[in-house]
Amino acid sequence: MDAPLDRLLARFEERVRVLPALAGQTAVEVAPADLVEVVAFLRDEAGFDVLLDLVGVDRLGHPEAPTPRFEVLYHLKSLAGGARVRVHVPVPDDTLELPSCWRLWHAANWLEREVWDLFGIRFAGHPNLCRILCHHRFEGHALRRDYPIGRRQRLDAPEAFLLTDDPEWA
Helix, strand or coil, rough: CCHHHHHHHHHHHHHHHEEEEEECCCEEECHHCCCCCHHHHHHHHHCCCCEEEEEEEEEECCCCCCCEEECCCEEEEEECCCEEEEEEECCCCCCCECCCCCCCCCCHHHHHEEEEEHHHCCCCCEEEEEEECCCCCCCCCCCCCCCCCCCCCCCCCCCCCHCCCCCCHC
């Protein structure tokens, strides 16, 4: 095992589950309640100083579909050593909500908005969780596996909010 993973396991013991590595990349799973503390440790103590990406996953219809249906993956990188770690966080089916990490990485602000827009996963504590890719009147979440692919939605008003100083649309 590598040193950052050893430190993570020593610090969080049973609260972190090691997953099989993919392409040599370390992967762990943490509970939603431990997310912010674990990724803050990875950033501050283990040197994973860059949030490369944050993505939603919908496992509906997967032959080995785990419960819960959704999870969010955080892809972190250490600039100093080049190491990468992937943090998997299952999203509770009853709330579809995780704590926001935008205070740790400002890039998470936009990435969390994207996951909310496309999957409907909310991020508690996010400063402005609104649509970022779909039209502001779009109904549903386009990357959910149960979203009707043939559904058409009429755009009946221009995107006037882009031309305003209204903080609701910032």
